[in-house]
Amino acid sequence: QVQLAESGGGLVQAGGSLRLSCAASGLTFFNYVMGWFRQAPGKGREFVATINRSGSRADYANSVKGRFTISRDNAKNTVYLQMSSLQPEDTAVYYCAAVADPGSRPRYSVREYDYWGQGTQVTVSS
Numbered sequence: 001q002v003q004l005a006e007s008g009g010g011l012v013q014a015g016g017s018l019r020l021s022c023a024a025s026g027l028t029f030f031n032y033v034m035g036w037f038r039q040a041p042g043k044g045r046e047f048v049a050t051i052n053r054s055g056s057r058a059d060y061a062n063s064v065k066g067r068f069t070i071s072r073d074n075a076k077n078t079v080y081l082q083m084s085s086l087q088p089e090d091t092a093v094y095y096c097a098a099v100a101d102p103g104s105r106p107r108y109s110v111r112e113y114d115y116w117g118q119g120t121q122v123t124v125s126s
Contacts, residue, residue: 002026002115004096009120012086016124020081022096022117029077030054033101035113036070036081038092038122045095045110049081052104059106064090086124093119 008020020036035050049070051058058070069082079096097113107113 004117006117006120009122011123017084022079024077032098034079035097038094040092047108050106088124088126095119
């Protein structure tokens with residue numbers, strides 16, 4: 001079955017950096033558009049970033065644009081989220097998600113994704 005496993009979360013001070021990884025298995029990774037979402041306590045799950053199948057196009061939420069970078073390594077079946085200049089408002093559980101899309105269109109909403117990981121906690125202290 002399809003599995004997405006996030007790693008790399010942790011506690012970091014404001015202004016610091018973290019790199020999240022999401023290893024995929026049970027699917028043909030190149031066929032999937034990938035995304036990162038996050039959910040803060042008491043809030044809904046929100047879009048962070050998405051990347052197309054080849055890795056040639058990425059889109060970001062305005063709140064993270066210029067600070068976060070999504071990338072993928074199709075040879076390793078892994079998608080990454082490099083986060084820098086972290087702020088306390090970035091504190092959340094971060095989830096990766098996958099959706100099969102021959103058209104390789106970016107996907108921005110929770111309901112568009114078919115598979116989800118269990119999430120990794122990111123906590124930014126002030």
